[in-house]
Amino acid sequence: xxAPSLTVSAAPAPALPMxxxxxxxxxxxxxxxxxxxxxxxxxxxxxxxxxxxxFAPWLSPHDPYAQDVTQRxxxxxxxxxxxxxxxxxxxxLGRDYLSRLLYGARVSLGIGLVAALxxxxxxxxxxxxxxxxxxxxxxxxxxIITTRLAMPVVLVALATASLIGGSLQVVIxxxxxxxxxxxxxxxxxxxxxxxxxxxxxxxKALGASTPYILVRELLPNLMGPLTVVATLExxxxxxxxxxxxxxxLGVQPPTPSWGLMVAEGxxxxxFQPWVILVPGVVLALLVLAINLVGDGLRDLTAPDGRN
Numbered sequence: 001x002x003a004p005s006l007t008v009s010a011a012p013a014p015a016l017p018m019x020x021x022x023x024x025x026x027x028x029x030x031x032x033x034x035x036x037x038x039x040x041x042x043x044x045x046x047x048x049x050x051x052x053x054x055f056a057p058w059l060s061p062h063d064p065y066a067q068d069v070t071q072r073x074x075x076x077x078x079x080x081x082x083x084x085x086x087x088x089x090x091x092x093l094g095r096d097y098l099s100r101l102l103y104g105a106r107v108s109l110g111i112g113l114v115a116a117l118x119x120x121x122x123x124x125x126x127x128x129x130x131x132x133x134x135x136x137x138x139x140x141x142x143x144i145i146t147t148r149l150a151m152p153v154v155l156v157a158l159a160t161a162s163l164i165g166g167s168l169q170v171v172i173x174x175x176x177x178x179x180x181x182x183x184x185x186x187x188x189x190x191x192x193x194x195x196x197x198x199x200x201x202x203x204k205a206l207g208a209s210t211p212y213i214l215v216r217e218l219l220p221n222l223m224g225p226l227t228v229v230a231t232l233e234x235x236x237x238x239x240x241x242x243x244x245x246x247x248x249l250g251v252q253p254p255t256p257s258w259g260l261m262v263a264e265g266x267x268x269x270x271f272q273p274w275v276i277l278v279p280g281v282v283l284a285l286l287v288l289a290i291n292l293v294g295d296g297l298r299d300l301t302a303p304d305g306r307n
Contacts, residue, residue, distance in 0.1 A: 039296025045289035053105040060099035064256050068094035076274050088278050101282055104256040108238045111172055115237035116230045118176025123183025131191025148181045161249035171250050175237045186225050194221055224301040231294030235287045242283055258283045
């Protein structure tokens with residue numbers, strides 16, 4: 001008698017998990033930005049300053065130039081004698097401090113942005129030419145950079161402003177002509193590293209002209225470090241403008257300027273310390289915000305991708 005045969009059915013193979021779709025590059029970049037706490041804090045503070053500057057006419061509760069000596073030196077709202085009609089108080093001429101701070105943001109950001117653009121144009125041009133051509137061009141540009149670094153920026157700015165006279169236009173031109181050295185150093189070094197790259201050699205082999213190579217091939221690869229330098233020089237320009245205005249050689253009254261507000265309130269600093277505390281804190285926060293954004297951009301664009 002034959003034993004019954006047993007048939008064993010093969011178990012179904014486990015289904016392989018579906019591969020996850022690749023994460024888009026923009027989403028990875030967004031995650032890195034959101035994960036950088038310093039850059040996020042700086043971006044928020046800088047965004048508030050930009051909004052305040054752009055919408056100053058609508059956000060200002062009073063005319064920043066209107067004087068009323070009967071309302072002079074009113075304390076801020078947190079003071080016992082403060083008033084919500086003047087949130088940050090008034091100055092020695094009765095002008096609303098909040099309104100002048102909002103309009104002063106326009107002056108500081110405008111000077112910082114234009115000075116960074118002017119100095120960036122000068123320094124980038126010199127650095128690219130020196131790094132790409134080398135030889136005598138590099139020697140001449142290096143000599144000019146060394147000469148510029150040997151001159152203290154603050155002393156040169158003070159001497160020039162005292163000779164020409166302080167004004168908004170003079171400050172912008174003066175800072176633009178003095179703050180180009182860092183742009184030149186960074187672009188010269190980066191250009192020396194890129195001039196022998198394969199994409200530059202390919203452009204030369206295709207018969208591209210030198211201006212085309214410099215503008216269309218080289219400059220786009222320099223935008224990362226240039227952006228970082230621009231943020232740092234913008235903060236530097238804002239501090240120098242405040243210094244010149246504090247010494248009476250920068251923006252002239254009655255134009256709202258945070259450095260000028262500190263200078264106008266220094267006579268009352270022992271009795272009404274908020275007259276220099278408020279603009280001083282706002283100025284420090286703006287410079288801190290720009291530096292945090294610059295540090296964040298440096299970290300996010302670094303080759304090792306550090307956070």
